[in-house]
Amino acid sequence: STMAPxxxxxxxTLPPPHFVLVPLMGQGHTTPMADLxxxxxxxxxxxxxxxxxxxxxxxxxxxxxxxxxxxxxEIVELPFPQxxxxxxxxxxxxxxxxxxxxxxxxxxxxxxxxYVRSLPWRPSCIISDSCNxxxxxxxxxxxxxxxxxTGPSCFYSLCDFNVAKHGxxxxxxxxxxxxxxxxxxxxxxxxxxxxxxPAWGKFVEEVREGIRMADGAMVNTxxxxxxxxxxxxxxxxxxxxxxxxxxxxxxxxEEARAVDQSAVIAWLDMMDQSTxxxxxxxxxxxxxxxxxxEVGHGLEDSGKPFLWVVKESEMVLPEAQEWLQAxxxxxxxxxxxxxxxxxxIAILSHRAVGGFMTHCGWNSLLESVAxxxxxxxxxxxxxxxxxxxxxxxxxxxxxxxMPFGNDKAMxxxxxxxxxxxxxxxxxxxxxxxxxCKEYKERAHGAIAKGGSSHxxxxxxxxxxxxxxxxxx
Ligand code: UDP
Numbered sequence: 001s002t003m004a005p006x007x008x009x010x011x012x013t014l015p016p017p018h019f020v021l022v023p024l025m026g027q028g029h030t031t032p033m034a035d036l037x038x039x040x041x042x043x044x045x046x047x048x049x050x051x052x053x054x055x056x057x058x059x060x061x062x063x064x065x066x067x068x069x070x071x072x073x074e075i076v077e078l079p080f081p082q083x084x085x086x087x088x089x090x091x092x093x094x095x096x097x098x099x100x101x102x103x104x105x106x107x108x109x110x111x112x113x114x115y116v117r118s119l120p121w122r123p124s125c126i127i128s129d130s131c132n133x134x135x136x137x138x139x140x141x142x143x144x145x146x147x148x149x150t151g152p153s154c155f156y157s158l159c160d161f162n163v164a165k166h167g168x169x170x171x172x173x174x175x176x177x178x179x180x181x182x183x184x185x186x187x188x189x190x191x192x193x194x195x196x197x198p199a200w201g202k203f204v205e206e207v208r209e210g211i212r213m214a215d216g217a218m219v220n221t222x223x224x225x226x227x228x229x230x231x232x233x234x235x236x237x238x239x240x241x242x243x244x245x246x247x248x249x250x251x252x253x254e255e256a257r258a259v260d261q262s263a264v265i266a267w268l269d270m271m272d273q274s275t276x277x278x279x280x281x282x283x284x285x286x287x288x289x290x291x292x293x294e295v296g297h298g299l300e301d302s303g304k305p306f307l308w309v310v311k312e313s314e315m316v317l318p319e320a321q322e323w324l325q326a327x328x329x330x331x332x333x334x335x336x337x338x339x340x341x342x343x344x345i346a347i348l349s350h351r352a353v354g355g356f357m358t359h360c361g362w363n364s365l366l367e368s369v370a371x372x373x374x375x376x377x378x379x380x381x382x383x384x385x386x387x388x389x390x391x392x393x394x395x396x397x398x399x400x401x402m403p404f405g406n407d408k409a410m411x412x413x414x415x416x417x418x419x420x421x422x423x424x425x426x427x428x429x430x431x432x433x434x435x436c437k438e439y440k441e442r443a444h445g446a447i448a449k450g451g452s453s454h455x456x457x458x459x460x461x462x463x464x465x466x467x468x469x470x471x472x
Pocket of ligand 1: 028029031280281282283284285309340341342343344345360361362363364365367
């Protein structure tokens with residue numbers, strides 16, 4: 001049930017806490033924010049999750065679930081003002097389209113402010129995806145605190161903060177101000193901190209400023225994984241950094257395992273314990289046909305069982321489809337190819353899965369680590385390069401498919417080698433698996449009652465209950 005208004009000593013009635021969450025529209029980013037909404041509402045605190053009409057369809061499942069569990073969670077559909085901004089349209093470059101999407105969301109500032117002002121009580125706080133820096137103006141205008149939710153690892157957020165602070169001009173190869181050594185090639189540096197895309201410059205600066213201006217940051221991680229980086233980030237920002245994750249373990253994990261009856265799971269049921277390598281590159285990264293062939297041959301040559309997710313958009317060419325069918329025929333019994341979307345959490349929690357080849361999106365890495373599955377890393381873009389450094393170099397639970405970041409000469413031999421290294425025996429591979437199991441235990445410990453993420457959420461909610469803002 002929702003918390004009743006709080007009686008203070010002076011008998012002033014403070015409004016009950018209420019959080020307004022503003023996710024970045026788009027699959028990979030909305031999911032953790034939706035999980036966070038459930039987490040907060042699960043404590044009986046009122047949550048409004050803001051969305052656009054297009055995105056609302058994706059959240060229908062969540063809305064039903066919340067209603068079923070009687071959570072004080074509502075989905076608020078904001079009208080999306082029509083475009084009249086002179087922005088270029090119809091670019092074929094995927095990164096351009098992504099930027100245009102991010103920029104188009106700035107138009108939600110007016111509708112969000114109107115929504116907040118329409119409420120009988122001022123909300124306690126806005127929680128904004130850090131890629132929505134336009135919420136800074138809304139929070140200031142209505143006079144309520146604002147926390148940012150940063151999607152990637154805390155390690156990445158700290159690297160990015162330090163690089164921005166100490167200046168990008170040096171363009172050195174060592175990330176400054178880190179408690180561990182982080183060294184990138186020049187190309188990787190440019191791809192990781194987006195300096196290779198000048199069109200993004202202004203937006204990237206606004207995101208950074210939005211994080212610096214916030215009253216604190218929320219990260220989807222846990223102290224047992226990133227404690228030193230959470231501490232350093234907190235010191236760097238001079239604001240609280242709340243490690244509350246892994247978000248998905250609280251709600252979707254059990255659900256995914258309980259309901260999934262798909263053919264994929266039936267196939268996994270036939271395989272031996274920890275023998276299958278799962279291969280999936282997230283919701284955005286796209287393989288060229290050439291890369292697709294190398295991945296396929298590499299998996300085939302490794303001789304190990306594999307479960308490989310290929311996107312519809314990667315199979316538009318008839319040649320690619322034919323090639324995949326031929327591969328399927330040759331590897332029947334060894335491999336399974338899933339076309340489109342796979343139930344990733346159910347797959348990673350299956351006992352047959354012993355490794356995960358990933359593009360190092362933070363959600364994927366967290367899902368893997370929280371299930372005790374070590375990874376093969378093949379980053380494509382942005383924060384993924386630093387997430388790779390974290391899991392390979394710092395945490396010791398990953399094998400890079402190529403020595404850091406250089407995927408120019410990616411060939412099947414590298415893939416086959418990485419699969420053998422990860423899935424094989426030997427002391428190094430065993431140690432990797434042991435560490436990963438330990439992080440799995442810690443992840444579950446963190447979200448259990450009394451665990452660090454659970455306690456952090458309690459502290460965070462309390463900080464808004466007792467110093468809640470009064471009406472003007
Ligand atoms: N995902 C999934 N099935 C797929 C591909 C992706 O369920 O076939 C989910 C995955 O579990 C993760 C998210 O989509 O939660 C991808 O997020 P991530 O941060 O790893 O990468 P992004 O898609 O943002 O690049």
